[in-house]
Amino acid sequence: DEIGDASKKLGDASYNFAKEVDWNNGIFLQAPGKFQPLKALKAIDKMIEMGAAADPKLLKAAAEAHHKAIGSISGPNGVTSRADWDEVNAALGRVVASVPKAKVMAVYDAVKDITDPKVPAYMKSLVNGPDAEKAYQGFLEFKDVVAKNQVTAASAPAVVPSGDKIGAAAKQLSDASYPFIKDIDWLSDIYLKPLPGKTAPETLKAIDKMVVMGSKMDGNLLKAAAEAHHKAIGSVDSKGVTSAADYEAVNAALGRLVASVPKDTVMDVYNSMAKIVDPTVTNNMFSKVNPLDAVAAAKGFYTFKDVVQASQ
Ligand code: DGD
Ligand code: CLA
Ligand code: PID
Ligand code: PID
Ligand code: PID
Ligand code: PID
Ligand code: PID
Structure with missing residues (x-):
C-alpha cells in the first residue's frame, strides 16, 4: 500500500536519527514540563479516544509490529532493526489513517498543552542536529501520504455485552474496592518514578x-474498554477519582478483556511484572491507604478472577 511504500522513504530519512536516540534514557519517564496530572489525564484521554476510534485490526497489527521490533533490538541505545523500524512506522501510519484528522490533532494539541516549548530543542541537542532535521522532513512527507489515505469518519462504536456473569461479578468487585480507590492518591507523581x-x-x-x-485481545472488547475509560475520565472529581458507576463499568470491561485471551498470556504479564516490581513497592503503596480497605479490595479481586477464569 501507499503508506507501506512511504514508510521506506521515511526510514531512509529517519533511521540515522533513530540510531542516535538513547532509547534507554530515564528522561522519557518524566513529565515533559511542569507536572500537571489532571491536564496530563486530559491528554491521555485524547489518546484513548483516538485508540477507541481506530480500526481494531490495524491496532492489533501495530502491536504485533512493536513486539517484532522489540525482538530485533541491538546496541547500547536499544534501537530496533531498519526493517522493523519501517514496519512500525507503516503500522502506525495505517492506524493514524484509520481515524479522522480531528482526533489526531486533538492528541497533538493536548500533548502540546503539557509540554514545555524548550523540550524539542533539548531533545535535538542530544542527537546529531542535521539528522533530526532530516527525520522531521521525512515525517512531513510521510504525513501527506497518511492524510491522503485518511478516513473521514471513526469506526463504529463497540458492542458492549450485558447481562453476563463478568458484569455481575464486576458489581461485587467494585462495591468491595471503591473505598480503596478513594484512599489512593491519584495525583501523586510517584507513578512516574x-x-x-x-x-x-x-x-x-x-x-x-x-x-x-x-495483540491477542478481542478488538471489540478492547474498544469497549477504551470507551469505558473515556467515560470514567469524564466523571473524575478534583482528586482524580471517577464515579462508582463508571468505576464498575471499567472493571466489567477489563474483566471481559482479560477473559478474551488465554490464561498463559495473562500469567506471562503477571510473572514478568513480578520480576521487576520489588515488594518494597507494593508495601509502600499499601502503607499509604487504609489497610482494611486494601484487604477488602484484594479479597474482591481474588473472587472476581475466578469468574473471569470461568469464561476464559
Ligand atoms: C500488587 C500489585 C500492584 C502493584 C502495583 C505496582 C505496579 C507497578 C507497575 C509498573 C509499571 C511498569 C510499566 C511502566 C510503564 C511505562 C510506560 C512507558 O500489589 C503480588 C506479587 C507481585 C506483585 C507485582 C506484580 C503486579 C502485576 C500486576 C499486573 C499489572 C499489569 C499492569 C501494569 C501497569 C500497566 C497498566 C496498563 O502479587 O500485588 C500484591 C500482591 O503481590 C500481594 O501478594 C499476593 C500473593 O501473590 C497471593 O498469592 C496471596 O498471598 C495474596 O492473599 C494475599 O498476596 C490473601 C488471601 O489469599 C486472599 O484470598 C485475600 O483474602 C487477601 O489475603 C486479602 O489481603
Ligand atoms: Mg489501566 C491496570 C491505572 C487507562 C487497561 N491501570 C492498571 C493499574 C493502574 C492503572 C491502577 C496498574 C497498577 C496496579 O496494578 O495497581 N489505567 C490507569 C490509569 C489510566 C488507565 C491512571 C488512565 C486513564 N488502562 C487504561 C486504559 C486501558 C487500561 C485506557 C485499556 C483499555 N489497566 C488496563 C489493564 C490493567 C490495568 C488491562 C491491569 O491489569 C492493571 C490492574 O489493575 O491490575 C490489577 C493496582 C490496581 C488498582 C489500584 C486498581 C484496581 C483495583 C482492583 C480491581 C482491586 C485491588 C486489588 C489489590 C488491592 C491490588 C492488586 C493485586 C494484584 C496482584 C492484582
Ligand atoms: C502544525 C503547523 C502547520 C504544519 C503542520 C502541523 C503539525 C501537526 C502535527 C504534528 C500533528 C501531529 C500529530 C501527532 C499525533 C500523535 C498521536 C498519538 C496517539 C497515541 C495513541 C496512544 C494510544 C493507545 C493505543 C491504543 C489504545 C489506547 C491507548 C485501545 C482501543 C502544528 C506540520 C501540519 C504526532 C492513540 C495505541 C495503545 C491510549 O500543524 O503549519 O507535527 O504531529 O492506550 O486503544 O485500547
Ligand atoms: C498466584 C499464587 C496462587 C494464587 C493466585 C496467583 C495470582 C496470580 C495473578 C494475579 C495473576 C494476575 C494477573 C494480572 C494481569 C494483568 C495484565 C495486564 C495487562 C495490561 C495490558 C496493557 C496494555 C495495552 C492495551 C492494549 C494495546 C497494548 C498495550 C493494542 C492492540 C501468584 C491468586 C492464582 C493482574 C495488556 C490494553 C492498551 C500494551 O497466582 O497461589 O494476582 O494477578 O498498550 O494493544 O492496542
Ligand atoms: C498531521 C497533520 C494533519 C494530518 C494527519 C497528521 C499525521 C500524523 C501522524 C502520522 C502521526 C504519525 C506518527 C508516526 C509515529 C511513528 C513512531 C515510530 C516509533 C518507532 C519506535 C520503534 C522502536 C523501538 C522499540 C522499543 C525500543 C526503542 C526502539 C527501548 C527502550 C501531522 C495525517 C492527521 C508514524 C519507537 C519498539 C523496539 C527504537 O497529523 O494535517 O502521519 O504518523 O528500538 O525501546 O529500547
Ligand atoms: C488470574 C489468575 C489466573 C486466571 C486469570 C487471572 C485474572 C486476571 C485479571 C482479572 C486481571 C484483571 C484486572 C482488572 C483490573 C482492573 C483495574 C481497574 C482500574 C480502574 C481505574 C479507574 C479509574 C480512574 C480513571 C483514571 C484516574 C483514576 C480513576 C487519575 C490520574 C488472577 C483469569 C488469567 C479487572 C484505574 C480511569 C478515571 C480511579 O490471572 O489463574 O480477572 O482482572 O479515577 O486517573 O486521576
Ligand atoms: C500487600 C500485602 C497483601 C495484601 C494486599 C497488598 C497491598 C497491595 C497494594 C496496595 C498495591 C497497591 C497498588 C496501587 C497502585 C496504584 C496505581 C496508580 C497508577 C496511577 C497513574 C496515574 C497517572 C498519571 C497520568 C499521566 C501523567 C502521570 C501521572 C504525565 C506525563 C502489600 C492488600 C494485596 C495503589 C499511572 C495518567 C495522569 C502519574 O499486597 O497481603 O495496597 O495498593 O500523573 O503523565 O504527567
Missing part, C-alpha cells in the same frame, strides 16, 4: 508481554 533497581531493558521485557497480550 523508575522502578527501584530496574533498568530500561529489564522493564521493556514486561512491556513486551503486555504488547503481546494486547
